[in-house]
Amino acid sequence: MSKIRPNSLLLLNESFSSTNEKEGSEIAKQIVETLIENNIEVFYVTHLYEFAKYFYDQNLDNVHFLRAERKEDGRRTFKILEGKPLPTGYAKTFMREFSAIKRHL
Numbered sequence: 001m002s003k004i005r006p007n008s009l010l011l012l013n014e015s016f017s018s019t020n021e022k023e024g025s026e027i028a029k030q031i032v033e034t035l036i037e038n039n040i041e042v043f044y045v046t047h048l049y050e051f052a053k054y055f056y057d058q059n060l061d062n063v064h065f066l067r068a069e070r071k072e073d074g075r076r077t078f079k080i081l082e083g084k085p086l087p088t089g090y091a092k093t094f095m096r097e098f099s100a101i102k103r104h105l
Contacts, residue, residue: 004035005040006039007039007041008041009041009042010035010041010042010043011043012042012044012045013044013045014047014048015028015044016048021048021050022050024051025048025049025051028044028046029051029054032044032055036062049085049086049087052065052085053085056085064082065083065084065085066081066083067080067081067083067085068080
């Protein structure tokens with residue numbers, strides 16, 4: 001297995017999850033900060049709000065935030081837009097949709 005080096009690109013998808021958001025966010029924050037300090041470009045998909053908000057609040061020129069567009073009624077557009085991290089997920093929307101489907105079965 002090769003080692004990651006400066007000027008590499010690292011893709012991460014919920015890579016540092018843990019039993020709670022605070023711990024997972026802290027682990028991810030420390031690792032990603034170290035990667036960035038070593039000139040490694042990081043693309044990170046996460047639901048960890050504290051982690052994303054930490055980097056958003058840094059207002060860094062080389063950090064961008066993308067998220068899937070959702071309309072106010074919960075409809076998905078399948079568009080990826082730049083936008084600040086949100087402190088909520090869509091579990092309630094999912095459960096509402098699941099309940100509606102279940103009633104029709």
